[in-house]
Amino acid sequence: MKLETRNSLTWRRFLPIFVLILFWQCLSSLGIIPRFKLPSPVQVFLGLRDLVELGMPPGHPLHYHILHSLYRVFLGYVFAAMLAIPLGIAMGWSEKLRMLLGPIIELLRPIPPLAWIPLSILWFGIGIKSAAFIIFLGVFFPILLNTTGGVLGIDPVLIEAARTLNASDRDIFFKVLIPGAVPSIMTGMRIGVGIGWMTLVAAEFTGVKQGYGLGYMIMTARDIQRPDEIIAGMLVIGVIGLCIDGGLRLLENHLVRWR
Amino acid sequence: MGLELSQVTKIYSGRKPEENVRVLDRIDFQIRKGEFFSIVGPSGCGKTTLLRIIAGLDQASEGKVLLGGSEVTGIDERMGMVFQEYALFPWRTTIQNIEMGLEMMKIPKKERRSAAMEYIRAFGLDGFENRFPKALSGGMKQRVSIARTLIMNPEVVLMDEPFASLDNQTRNDLQNFLIRVWDKRKDTVLFVTHNVDEAVYLSDRIMVLSERPSEILEIFDINLPRPRDRTSRRSNKIRKKVLELLSRKG
Numbered sequence: 375m376k377l378e379t380r381n382s383l384t385w386r387r388f389l390p391i392f393v394l395i396l397f398w399q400c401l402s403s404l405g406i407i408p409r410f411k412l413p414s415p416v417q418v419f420l421g422l423r424d425l426v427e428l429g430m431p432p433g434h435p436l437h438y439h440i441l442h443s444l445y446r447v448f449l450g451y452v453f454a455a456m457l458a459i460p461l462g463i464a465m466g467w468s469e470k471l472r473m474l475l476g477p478i479i480e481l482l483r484p485i486p487p488l489a490w491i492p493l494s495i496l497w498f499g500i501g502i503k504s505a506a507f508i509i510f511l512g513v514f515f516p517i518l519l520n521t522t523g524g525v526l527g528i529d530p531v532l533i534e535a536a537r538t539l540n541a542s543d544r545d546i547f548f549k550v551l552i553p554g555a556v557p558s559i560m561t562g563m564r565i566g567v568g569i570g571w572m573t574l575v576a577a578e579f580t581g582v583k584q585g586y587g588l589g590y591m592i593m594t595a596r597d598i599q600r601p602d603e604i605i606a607g608m609l610v611i612g613v614i615g616l617c618i619d620g621g622l623r624l625l626e627n628h629l630v631r632w633r
Numbered sequence: 634m635g636l637e638l639s640q641v642t643k644i645y646s647g648r649k650p651e652e653n654v655r656v657l658d659r660i661d662f663q664i665r666k667g668e669f670f671s672i673v674g675p676s677g678c679g680k681t682t683l684l685r686i687i688a689g690l691d692q693a694s695e696g697k698v699l700l701g702g703s704e705v706t707g708i709d710e711r712m713g714m715v716f717q718e719y720a721l722f723p724w725r726t727t728i729q730n731i732e733m734g735l736e737m738m739k740i741p742k743k744e745r746r747s748a749a750m751e752y753i754r755a756f757g758l759d760g761f762e763n764r765f766p767k768a769l770s771g772g773m774k775q776r777v778s779i780a781r782t783l784i785m786n787p788e789v790v791l792m793d794e795p796f797a798s799l800d801n802q803t804r805n806d807l808q809n810f811l812i813r814v815w816d817k818r819k820d821t822v823l824f825v826t827h828n829v830d831e832a833v834y835l836s837d838r839i840m841v842l843s844e845r846p847s848e849i850l851e852i853f854d855i856n857l858p859r860p861r862d863r864t865s866r867r868s869n870k871i872r873k874k875v876l877e878l879l880s881r882k883g
C-alpha cells in the first residue's frame with residue numbers, strides 16, 4: 375500500500391518532464407522552433423550519443439569529462455568540509471573566536487568564487503589545484519555558516535544535562551555539539567555541493583590544462599557550432615547535480631532520522 | 634550524608650549596581666539522607682536558580698553548599714539532575730540516553746547495555762529501547778530522563794518541576810511511579826514544584842519560599858504514612874496551610 379503510493383508518486387513527479395519533452399519535440403517537428411537556435415530532443419539525444427562515442431573535442435569522450443569535473447569538485451569539497459566543519463563548531467562554541475573571525479568571514483563571503491580565478495591562477499597556475507581552490511571557496515562558506523548556526527541552535531539545557539552526567543569538554547564536543555549540529559551541517563553540505571558544482575562548470579569555461587571537464591566540453595562544442603551537444607552537456611550537468619544532491623539527501627535522511 | 638545549604642545568596646548583576654537582582658537571600662537548610670524534600674514558591678522566586686547552584690551549574694554569590702560535610706564546587710558526581718523539559722538527547726535512542734552517563738565514565742559497552750536494560754525493564758520502557766525521543770510520549774520521556782539520572786546512583790537527586798508539562802493523568806501515574814522507585818532506593822531527593830498537591834503527596838518535608846528576593850517562609854513536616862490518600866483530611870489540612878502561606882505573600 376505504502377510502496378504503491380510511493381511508486382505512483384515517482385511517476386507523477388517525472389510526468390511534467392515527459393510532457394515538456396514531447397511538447398518541445400512537436401514544436402521542433404512542426405518547424406516552429408528553428409533547429410539552429412534550439413535543436414529538438416531527438417537531436418539533443420543524438421548529440422549526447424556523439425559526446426559518448428566520438429567525444430568533444432573528438433577523442434575526448436563524455437565520461438572522461440565527467441570524471442575530471444567530479445574529481446575537481448570532490449577535491450575542493452573534501453578540503454572545504456574538513457576545514458569548515460571543525461572551524462564552524464569551534465566558532466559556535468567560542469564567542470571569542472566568533473568575534474575574531476566573524477568580520478573577516480563576512481567580508482570574504484560575498485566575493486563570488488569566480489572573482490578569485492585570476493588570483494588563483496597566479497597562485498596555483500592553471501590546473502587541478504586552481505580549480506579545486508575555486509570550488510573550495512564556493513563550498514567553504516555555506517558549510518561554515520550552517521555548522522556554526524547549528525551549534526548555536528543546540529538547546530543549552532542539553533549541554534547542562536551532559537555536564538551533570540559528568541561529560542568532559544571533549545565529550546561535549548563529540549557527543550553533544552557534533553551530533554546536535556548534524557542537521558545544519560548536512561544542510562550546509564547540500565547547499566555547498568550545489569554551489570561547488572555550479573562554480574566548477576563556470577570555472578572550467580575559463581580554461582583547463584588537460585583538455586577535460588564538462589564546462590570545457592561545452593565551450594568546445596560552442597566553438598564549432600554544435601548546439602545539440604551544448605544542450606546535451608548542460609543536461610548532463612543538471613542530471614549529475616541532481617544525483618549528487620539525491621545521494622546527500624539519502625545520507626541526510628539516514629543521519630537525521632531522529633528528527 | 635545529607636545536603637546542607639549555608640547562607641546561600643544569589644545576586645545577578647545588571648549593567649549598573651542598582652540593576653542587580655537579588656534572587657536568593659541567605660537560604661539555609663539541611664536535608665537528611667534518604668529524605669524526600671520539596672521546594673515550592675511563587676514563579677520566578679529562584680527555585681531553578683537554587684537547584685542549579687546545588688548542581689554546580691551556577692555559583693552562589695555568597696554562602697556554600699555542603700554534601701556529606703564537604704563543600705560542593707562545580708559539577709559533582711554525587712549529584713544528579715532531572716530537568717523540566719526532559720532534556721533528552723534527541724539523536725540518542727532510549728537506551729543510548731539512559732547509558733550516556735555510564736559512557737562518560739568509560740564503562741565498557743556490555744556493562745552499560747545490561748545496566749541500561751535493567752532500567753528499561755523496571756521503568757516500563759520495554760520495546761522502546763531503540764526508539765528516538767520524538768517517538769515517545771511525554772510520560773515516557775520523563776521516565777527515560779529519570780532513568781538516565783538514577784542509573785548513575787547519585788547521592789542526591791535534584792528534580793526541577795519534572796512533571797510540570799505532563800497532563801494530569803500522566804502526572805499522577807508518574808508521581809506514583811516515582812514514589813515506588815524512591816521507596817525502594819531511598820535516594821535523597823530535592824524536588825522543585827509549582828504544584829502544592831504534588832508536594833504534599835510526595836514529600837517528607839516541604840519548604841516554602843517567598844517572592845524574590847527569596848527567603849524561607851516555613852518548612853512543613855508531612856508525617857503521613859505512604860501510600861498516601863490524595864484527598865484525606867490530613868492531606869487537605871496541610872495543603873490548605875501551604876496554599877495560605879503562598880497566597881499571603883504572593
Ligand SMILES: Nc1ncnc2c1ncn2[C@@H]1O[C@H](COP(=O)(O)OP(=O)(O)OP(=O)(O)O)[C@@H](O)[C@H]1O
Pocket residue numbers: 645654656674675676677678679680681682683827845
Ligand atoms: N542569568 C540570569 N541573569 C539575570 N537574571 C536571571 C538569570 N537567571 C534567572 N534570573 C532571574 O532570577 C529569577 C529567578 O529565576 P528562576 O528561574 O530561578 O525562578 P523559578 O523560581 O525557577 O521560576 P519558575 O517557577 O517560573 O520556574 C527570575 O526573576 C529571573 O528573571
Ligand SMILES: [Mg+2]
Pocket residue numbers: 680681682793
Ligand atoms: Mg524554574
